[in-house]
Amino acid sequence: MRFKKIKIRNAKPRDIKKIIELEKILANYHHRLDPLYYRSGTQLSLVEIERYLRRQLKKNNVVMLVAKKDNEVIGYFEGQINKRDPLLIPQRTGYLSSAVIKHRYRKLGLGRMMFERMEEWMKRRKIEYLELTVNSNNKKGIRTWKNLRFREFMKGMRKPML
Structure with a gap:
């Protein structure tokens, strides 16, 4: 593939419909991993997702990147800066x-x-750590993030209540 034909840039309002298509792909993937936790692409409320994306686009602490080839959006990354609990030492963290x-x-x-572009955005804003969550069943995702130098530092747990 020729990367010179691919442009990575900040998302714009006109990209939202195409981003939603990518979010549906992501939802379907996660739904297969854990159908009791993640909605499938067909279960998503497109109105809610569009509203969410439009709100995110307006925030200064959020970065939304798209990769475009010709007129097709082929990739999407979203991250944000979080102010942390005063109990914690790192006060400015990014979250993918x-x-x-x-x-x-x-x-x-x-x-x-795309990750490197997001990482640059975070570094310019003096982020101390970049964090993400990955489903324990997502072996492919875990491998990918480890290859990008992420390390496990906490275990998330949940208990059904209904």
Whole structure:
């Protein structure tokens, strides 16, 4: 694949419909991992997602990146800066909340390029740590994030209440 034909840039309002399509791909993937926790792409409220994305686009502490090839959005990353609990030492952390590349463009280095762009954005804002959560069943995701130098530091747990 020729990367010179791919542009990575900040998302714009006109990209939202195409980002939603990528979010549906991500939702389907996670739903297969844990159908009791994640909605599938068909279960998502497109109105809610669009409203959420439009709100995120307006925030100064959020970065939304798209990778475009010709007129097609083929990748999407979203991250944000969080102010932490005063009990914690790192006070400014970044959080990678969404990362998805269309299937036929995976394993070609595009995800790494998008991640590096996000990482630059975070560094310019003096972020102390970049964090993310990954489902314990998502072996592929865990491997990917470890390859990008993320290390496990906490275990999340949940208990059904209904």
